[in-house]
Structures are given as structure tokens and as C-alpha cells.
Amino acid sequence: MSSPKANGRELTFGDAIKEALAEELRRDPRVFMLGEDIAEAGTTFKVLNGLVEEFGPERVLDTPISEPGFTGLAVGAAMTGLRPVVDIMFGDFSGLIMDQMMNQAAKIHYMSGGKLKVPMVLRTTMGAGRRSAAQHSQSLHAWYSHIPGLKVVVPSTPYDAKGLMKSAIRDDSPVVVLEDKMMYKTVKGPVPVEEYTIPLGVADIKREGTDITLVATSSMVYVALEVASLLAEIGLSAEVVDPRTMTPLDKPTLIESAKKTSRAIIIDEGYEQYGVTAELASVIADGAFYYLDAPVKRIGAMNVPIPFSPALEDLTIPNAKQVFEMAKMLCGRM
Amino acid sequence: MTIDREHWLHIYEQMARIRAFEEQVNELYTGAKMPGLAHLYIGEEGIAVGVCETLRRDDYITSTHRGHGHCLAKGASVDKMFCELLGKAPGYCRGKGGSMHIADQDTGNLGANAIVGGSAAIATGAAFSSKRLGNGRVAVCFFGEGALGQGVLYESMNMAQLWKLPVLYVCENNLYNEYTHHSETTAGSMKARAEAFGLLAVEVDGQNVREVFEAAQRLVERARRGAGPAFLLCHTYRYHGHHVGDINRAYYRSKDEEQEWKTQRDPLKLLSAWMIEHQLADTGLIEQIEKDVTAEVSAAAAYALNAPFPAPDEVNQHVFA
Helix, strand or coil, rough: CCCCCCCCCCCEEHHHHHHHHHHHHHCCEEEEEEEEECCCEEEECCCCCCCCHHHHCEEEECCCCCCCCHHHHHHHHHHCCCCCEEEEHHHHHHHHHHHHHHHHHHHHHHCCCCCCCCEEEEEEEECCCCCCCCCCCCCCCCHCCCCCCCEEEEECCHHHHHHHHHHHHHHCCCCCEEEEEEHHHHCEEEECCCCCCCCCCCEEEEEEECEEEEEEEEEEEEEHHHHHHHHHHHCCCCEEEEECECCCCCHHHHHHHHHCCEEEEEEEEEECCCCHHHHHEEEEHHHHHHHHCCEEEEEEECCCCCCCCHHHHHHCCCCHHHHHHHHHHHCCCC | CCCCCHHHHHHHHHHHHHHHHHHHHHHHCCCCCCCCCCCCCCCCCCCCCCCCHHCCCCEEECCCCCCCCHHCCCCHHHHHHHHHHCCCCCCCCCCCCCCCCCCCCCCCEEEEEECCEHHHHHHHHHHHHHHHHHHCCCCEEEEEEHHHHCCHHHHHHHHHHHCCEEEEEEECCCCEEEEHHHHHHHCCHHHHHCCCCCCCEEECCCCHHHHHHHHHHHHHHHHHHHCCCCEEEEEECCCCCCCCCCCCCCCCCCCCHHHHHHCCCHHHHHHHHHHHCCCCCCHHHHHHHHHHHHHHHHHHHHHHCCCCCCCCCHHHHCCCC
């Protein structure tokens, strides 16, 4: 695990992201941010509070409620010398901006034979559990990951979120960063004061183990870590692997872990059908086939629109009990 | 008014080059030598040339699926254009873009776009960069009247006016959204749509290149000095079908209508008649220009037909920058 030497300093997930943005805004005058209520309001999640005071409204730009328009504006600005960071409040609004991302941003470098570049970052949110119902709760990173030309980042810790965000802003390709909105304030972790970046495309082993591999993304890393603790109590050693980026995907680390443990479960908060879990399971099934002692299993969000009622919503999100039972079964402990 | 003979001869030559290019495309396509789709610009040449002749080389344009004319008017060369249309390696995009995606950063061409209205926000973003970087560049967004149905155009106009961006939205109203007359798709006034956002909106006869040029010059200069975006509505006509394969058009427009535009309102004929009337040219000179561009276009097409295709390993290149 890439363990930061933070000398005791801890930041929340949201503050780590804000620090990454502030550092990049200071470092490079071409960087600017745009989105709905990101300036004085600091976003609806209050993640960007204070940035407009330091950088001014030209570089922390409030936009009309026109997601396709300002996302497309960012694509054009990125093609012509700026490095925009677009803020899309809820990942569910991806439906509004998809033409700009999948037909424009993702394809312009390729379609122009490498002449034009689109160095932009799209920040948006994912994650259910906030009682926000079907249009404010989805985890749609699979949509972006399906499109060649987009890089996709799903950080799980403050340390990763900061280091990956800085790399995303410096990347010459369009990068989509999906932040779990439930983690902004609740997740806290070590973040060094010293400057650092984390390269896109390098998975991180969040806990080492020998009996089963739990591949988990974003907030599901915490579910996997909880399951690993439960498994330890019954004498099973679980390895928790966080891919950190969907594209580029660190296939070797996933495959090597599964070869070592001979069992794997993939946990992701996107819808299970045709989702991230299927892709990652196939990578492991293909790459570690001769080392596996059990079928590769996967758990995603239930294939239903996310319901409002807390009694129902919680059923749709992968949980530790589910994963624990599945892990025991794969390890022959049922 | 002082008349600059070289200027109008150059404009005529550019329009004639586009027409010759498109006629050659038609020939290649119907001769099964060109893969894919071809949307011809014939009949609309006065708009691309009239607007682009008011621009600096480093000004930006974005174009459409019917974009060959815009690319050429902005300074693209016919040989690299044909190579791109045929999917050949020396093409502007190494054959990866094709007819609907020609981009050429050396002439400020940010790319043709195969999504109707797809470049409205991109052009606005280019204007945003110009303003932010203070480089004085203007962005021109070409689109057909079909794009008036796309919401992103209005979102873009709204932001352009809010932030006084140097962008000119040029609407080429060739009457038909593909195979449907605009009266069946577009309510209210086209011009008032832009005026609602406070844009300066100007309406011209797109077949009269002099009128297009004069209006564009005024609006581009205005944008360049920071006075904000504008909307230029140009009335025009698409001589051919929506694409080359659209042959039987009687169900949506009459042969008489097509004939009337071709004989009475042709942009090349109107300009050559005006030049001859003002003794800027005679019939011989006009014919010579047409002969020269036709020869240039034929040579370029022959070059492209013989040019190599990209190597197979290029398929994986340029996915990421």
C-alpha cells in the first residue's frame, strides 16, 4: 500500500481534493474551473469553499445551469490552450453531457490524427446512501469507462484523491474523476504537506492477504476492508486491491493478486448489469484462469433505479454482510 | 466604394475551387472510389468564402458534416483534403477522421463535426480561450438551420453573450433539415432566437457573397474588439441531396425549385456577372479561373487515389494524447 508519510496531518476526502485543485491553480495559469455554484457557494457539497477568494471568479467560474453547454465550452477551451476542470454536481447529470464527453472530448485527438488535444478534467460525483433517490444517486463510471479516449479515476482515500487529481489535471487527455459524495466529509486520512502525484493506471493494494482477493472501487474499498477484518476473525486472509483508475486499468496487479490467492470477488457501486464488476471479473478470469480455485464472483448495485425510501435504498448498495458470506462460500467455509 | 479587383477575383477563385472540389467528390463517390458518406456543399459556397475571407489565419472555425467548403475556404489544400476523404495516410487526420471530421490546426480549423450542433459549445470554448489568453482570435461556428433544433446552441449563445465572447454563429439556412423543410421543424423566427439572448443578429442573402462578406466583416471586427458575439443568418440552397446517395428528392422538393436556385441564384454566377458588369473580369478570365481550379482538383484527386493507406499499427495510435 502506498502509505503516505504525513507527519500526522489528516485531511477529509473533500479537503484533499480542494488542496489538489488549489495547488494546480497556483502552479499553472491555464487551469481554471467551471460549473454550477462552484464559486461563492463552493459547490452544493461545499467542497470548494475558499477557492474563489484566492483565485477570483475568472478562474472559479459560476456557469448557467447548462451542463452540455459548459462542458462543451470546456472541450473547446481545452483544444485552444486552457486546461479546464469541469464540475458536474451529480454524476446522474452525465446523461446531459454525454455527447460532449463521448462524441467530442473522447474522440477529437483520435479523429484529428493526433493533431488536436483535449486536456480537460471532468469532476463529478457517484455513490448512493444519501436518500437522494433515483436521479441523484447513481454511480455511472462504467459509462465513461466504456468509451475509448477517456481516462477514468475513482479514488477511495484522501491521499489517492489528491495525487490522482493532480495527475488528471496535468494529463493531456480528457480525464473523468468520480468522487463518492458520501466520502467528502466522512472519510479522513493522511495527506502529506509535501507535493506528490500518483500516476494514472497504477492499482494500490489496500491490505495484503493470501486466501482471497477483494477488488473494490471508490467507497466499496471500505466495504472490502471491513470484510477483510471479519474474515480475519475466522482465520481467512483477504487481500484488498483498489484499481484506483478504470482507464488505464492496472490489469497485472489484479491478475497477480488473484494468482496469489486463487479466489476473487469484485465489488463496485455501479449497476451490476454490464458493469465494472463484469469487466474486472473477466480480466481476472482470463488472466489468472489456471490459478483459480473458484469462479470469480462480483457484486454491484442492484439493477433497479435507486429508491428513495431508506428501507429500500440500503438494499441496493453492496454491503459487508453480502460480501462476507460470498467470501466464506468461495473459501469453503459455508 | 472602392473595388479591389484582386480581392474579388480571389473570392471567385475560392468559390470555384470549392465547387470543383465537390464535383470531383461526387464523381469519386458515384464511381465507388470513395468510401463512407459525402455531403456536398455545392450551392452554398458564398457563405464559407464570404465569412472566411474576413478571418485571420489563426482565427478559429468549427464546421459541420457538410464541411468541405469551410475547410477549403479557411485555407486547407485540396490534396490533403482528398487524401482524408479517401482514408489515406497523407490526409489531414491521417485518414482517421474522413469527410465529416477534417481538422487542421494550422489554419485554425478545430474540426468538422458529425453531430448536428455538436460544435456550438466547442467554438464558444475557443472564443473563451481567446478572450482569456488575450490573443485577439475570433471563433466562427458554422452550422445548418437543422442545428436550430439543438438546445446546446442556445446554451452556448447564452454563455457567449453573458461573457462577451468573440464568437460568430453562422447559420446556413439551406431550407432542409436533411429531407424535411424547416417550416415543419422550426417555430417562430430564426433571427429572433439569437436576439432573445441579446446577440446582434444579421440576415443576409447567402447566395450573394458580397453581402455575406460585408456583414461578416462587420461582425468579426466587432467581436474582435470585444463587443461580443453575433448571429449571421444566411439564406442559401443545397443543390444536391442531403448526401450523394439522396437522388430521388421529389417527395420533399421540386425540380422546379432546384432549377430556379441553380439558374437564378447561383453564387458563382451572381459574382461573375457583377465582376463582368464592373469590368473587373471578362468571360475569358472567369473561364480561365474555372479551368485552373478544375485542373488543380483533378491532379489532387489523382494524387490521393495513389496515396498509401495508413499502416495497420496506426489503428491504436492517438487514442490518448
